[in-house]
Amino acid sequence: MKSPNNYLEGVSALPDLRSRPVWQWVEAVIIPAGALWVAWLIKPNDPFCLTQDFSWPWLAPLLVALRYGVLPGLLSGGILLAAWLQLVGATAFPPTYFLGGFILVMVSGEYGSLWRTRIRRVEELNYYLDDRLEQLARHHLLLRLSHERLEQGLISRPVTLRDALAHLSTLLKQSTNGTTLPAAQPFLEFLAQICQLEQATILEFKNGQVDSKPIAQIGKEGGYAVDDPLIIYAMEHKLLCHIQSEFLESGESNLLLALPLITSTGDIRAILTVRQMPFFALNDDTMQMLAALGAYYVEQIVVEEVAAPVLNAMPECPPEFAYEAFKLQRLQRETGITSAIVILTFKPSSLQHELLDLVQRQQRSQDMAWEIQQGSNHILVTLMPLCNLAAVKGYLARIDTILHARFGQDMEQANIEHSQIDLTSSGGLLSLKDILGRHRD
16 A cells, blocks of 8 residues: 555556557557558559659558557668668668658657657646546535535435535544445435435445345345345446336336446446335436435445545545645646645735635635635635636735735735645645645744
């Protein structure tokens, strides 16, 4: 297991993304050999097209270089050179013919490598943005469900959705076991209270299959076969499925519904199966509630796991903030796309709270803020994804402009100290701990 410092400093064993599969080298040999063979069939007396207006066999190394890079392209050109030495010999060797071909291959390979690097950077950036979009979609679903519960005033529910989420967070924080699904039994009992479950279980998914031994259960034992059609369908499609699903034509399942517990990255942790519940409780509202609480439960587990090294160094840091910073550090290591953290310390003054509110309203929608109150100081830590230090200077200049327009003061006159951290720095998040220690009373 890696130590917290290794995670914080960004020193992790990443796979070599530039390693080439064997088939690329095989193609680098077969393609020019095939091209030379076709040229020999067409022109047996001049397969290298020395007397033609264009040297057609060099198209093969050119295509290989554009597709796979300089080294495979040079290997393909070497196949043409070896074929010349084998078929013709070194006596009539044309140096400019091969020199020009190799230069063309190297230029094309460098061009192809440059664009592959750009494409990989864009793909990594899109992966991060898709991850953020998935999280926003989950949060939007929770917010919509919460509003619906408030509007409907569900008297039959013992607690609201907001209370349910707060209770789940408390359960996870109080859990001390080392399992992959902490607080599974209290979580299932809480679901039974919220959604009126009478007989249900949670089956862990590990080593690529569903474990037949439940890690949490309520009601009677038995009746939870891992080869149940409802479980199989739910795991294959990664969706909440119920007994009225169209695929169950013969009604062979012994369950009422099955819900895979899946993280935002698509990692399946377990499956919730329900065998018995009141008839009127099996409705769209209940299934939406189960899906929302299940998604929140597994996502909080992922946040706690990934953010654990950061939280060991800074226990007061919000897990979501540490989780997001950890992902941005990984994105920086993969693609070189930088992110930054801005620390603003509001010293005691008559306008301290008004200044803090004003600055908070200037944050972008994708920024993540962490507010700390230490004695008479207020510290605002802002994580700015996909921003370099030049963008941070623009952010601070914008705050200065607003303070001048509103109060006629700059940041120094308003008693606001600022610091910034580039996540590309060797210290990483460890620098944040040192800066916070200096800025506090």
